[in-house]
Amino acid sequence: MQNVVMTSGLCKAYGSRTAVQGLDLCVPYGSVYGFIGPNGAGKTTTMKLLLGLIHPTSGSIRLLDEELTPQSRLKILSRTGSLIESPSYYAHLTAAENLQLVAGLKGAEAKDVVRVLDIVRLTPDARRKVGQFSLGMRQRLGIAMALLGWPTLLILDEPTNGLDPAGIQEMRALLAEMPRRCGATVLISSHLLSELEQIVDHVGILNKGRLLYQGPLAGLQQHSRGDVALRLLHPALAAPVLKSAGLAGLAREERGEVVLPPLKEAFLADLVGSLAAAGAGVVGVSCRSRSLEEIFLSLTKADGETGVV
Amino acid sequence: MFLKALWRSIRAEDSKLRGARVWAVFFLIPLLSAAYGTFSFCYNSATVTRDWNGLWGQHTLYYALFFFAPMAAIYAAWLWRLEHLGHNWTLVLSMPVPPLCLVLAKLAATFKLALFTQMWMWLLFFGCGKLWAGLPGVPPAACLLWALRGAVAAVPVLALQLLLSMLWRGFAPPVLLALLGGVVGFLFVSNGWGLYWPYGLLVLGMNANQGYDLLAGQAPPFAAACAGFTFLFCAAAGAWLKRRDIA
Incomplete structure (x- = not known):
């Protein structure tokens, strides 16, 4: 199977602190890839590296069959949707206006706004100012922005952060149906394996900037x-x-x-x-079989850190 | 390709202005400046000629010295503040448009505000002259030209303020620097160095506090200085955006 994301020896250091080291990431086409690790493991840094928002200290990145370079970056971004950290929005504009703005920048059709509003179930609130939205609604708006323009690759960084249990449940259902509805490969990060194990088919476990396990979810169970x-x-x-x-x-x-x-x-x-x-x-x-959460904990513990899970 | 991306960016920046509070600044500051200018004109009859040129001198003295540059700074700071809030930096820089387009689009959006500001300022000048100062006839056409030249001179000031506000997350420091820049601009102009200081171009362009055309025969160097400063500040902003890591 071909990979939509491939990194080779990817490193990012800030002075003496290494955030990501020697990362060889392989995300297969059509998969829902869970990128899991404790807080501070390097997940967000990796995702920013993939989007070219930060520059690697060493290593290479290949996305959508192209090497990520200053020349190819814009072409790659035009086929990529992302939500990094908390959702971005302009509070004084309505949800529809926010989406129209992003659609314009992406070169997406105006009618795509209607489609993504429907997917994230925000159609009834399309004319409301985003400043009045709850956190859950903003997260859904962030996902909608990422979906504009029919991206081939979706990069979502902890999209359930800050949501209440009902919101997490709703977001999980939304993300699970994403490949079917949109046909995109999804790379999604979380610090909770339990949160993703129902929707991902591949996982990468990251700790202290290093990949501890990568492969099918079923393999993780056998692995340990x-x-x-x-x-x-x-x-x-x-x-x-x-x-x-x-x-x-x-x-x-x-x-x-x-x-x-x-x-x-x-x-x-x-x-x-x-x-x-x-x-x-x-x-x-x-x-005795161990839960995925226990496996994740044992992997990260063995690496010298319990992490917050 | 670049022009297409630039057009898309300009439309996006323009839509950010919709229903924004910054329009209140656009409305109020020229009003305040016009009130000061007209008041000064009416109560300085000994030193100021009682005609449209005299009123223009008083209006633009306050406007160019204290108001316009900070107002341009507010426009720039407000537009960048939208990106400094939350994680909007990651949003705008993960869009498939070159970073320079983002800078130029913000310049276009602030220029639109500045152009409207100049029109509003001129309407206030005309209204105050007729209704408050009771001047006869209509202002000379040159006053309209000076107002338009002020809009042109605003471009390098906006480019500089956009650069400062992009680098500076805080709202107030770039605005204070603009106030300082405007005052220093007057000193530069009075020493004949107005073309070498972006805020001085504003004073020259608007013919502030003068009864004669400060730029007589100097239009090409003025245009070159405006273009040169604008290019310099935009290129610096674009280069910085291209190289920076989004924390």
């Missing part, structure tokens, strides 16, 4: 094994075996089961054999 639970007839006989396997300090007892950290399959097979030989009576072995 869960704890192993052993059901034993004589748990007391298991202790010497676990000690010799180097697991003594890592094993814990939960509801009559011995729970071990994630193990490689070959190692687990050997361990079960040893426990059986020692007479511990292995009657059940199960691998």
